[in-house]
Amino acid sequence: MLHGVDVSAYQPSYDTDGLDFVFIKSTEGRTYVNPRLDAQVKRARDAECVVGFYHFLWPGDVKDQVAYFLSRTPEKEGDLLAVDWEQTGGGTRASSADKDRFLRAVKRERPGHRVLLYCNRAFWRTHDTSGYAGDGLWIADYVAAGKPRIEASWRIHQ
Template sequence: MLHGVDVSAYQTSFDTDGLDFVLIKATEGRSYVNPRLKDQTARAREAGCVVGFYHFLWPGDVSDQAEYFVGEAPARAGDLLAVDWEQTGEGTRASNEDKDRFIRAVKGLRPGHRVLLYCNRHFWLNHDTTSYAGDGLWIADYGTRGRPRIEAPWRIHQYTDDPLDRDVADFPSREAMREWAGA
């Protein structure tokens, strides 16, 4: 298993010692860009980590959100891309159809890049009706490091958010993850 973290603007700094990958929030909706995106990306790349970017999906305007995300997220061969599908601050969520269309749109806009679905166990088991996760599932299920309580195959497991979001990836080596990602 590989070790990584996922970060957003809330993390003013993070330690890269012992990390194999870093997933960075790039965008949300059609107007938000992580103000620390550039610095966080540079820090992860300098540490030699596999780097990924994610978009927090809001209901509606899926094509516009996909174009916005792809326009703002750095584009280097081997970078992972993901959609963060969960309840918004307004208590709503994008539909299954929106989630699936967003993944397909990003795959069309960035051919050659792996696109993952991030969601928590509750969403996967109680809201997902299509089981479509693009190129892989990134599942949040706390307290079960490397053993999420789902039946579906997964690529990345977020197992805690204390003191920050920590993840493991189901790859034998960083090189294997890079190869899978298309680097």
């Protein structure tokens, strides 16, 4: 089993010992960029981890959010790209159709990268209407490692 973490501005430093991959929050909506992004990327690359980046999706303006994410996210062959699809702090959420459009647009713009969907089990079961997860599902379900309680195929279990 591979081991990894996801980090955002709330984790100014993290231990890379024993990690195979690191997912780093890059952007959110159309206005937020992780202020620790460069340092977190350097730490992961220095440790020779596979690096992934994620964008926290807000409702609406999918085309603008894709452009924002890709323009502010480092591009290196082999990096993973993901969309974080969940409820916002304001209690809203992007639709399942918005999520699908985001994943497809990122894949179209960066065809050499794997593009993943991140969400938690309850959100997936309640709000997903298409089952579309791009190149793979990164599911949060806080049970035994490697045994998420979902029927869908998954690539990463948190």
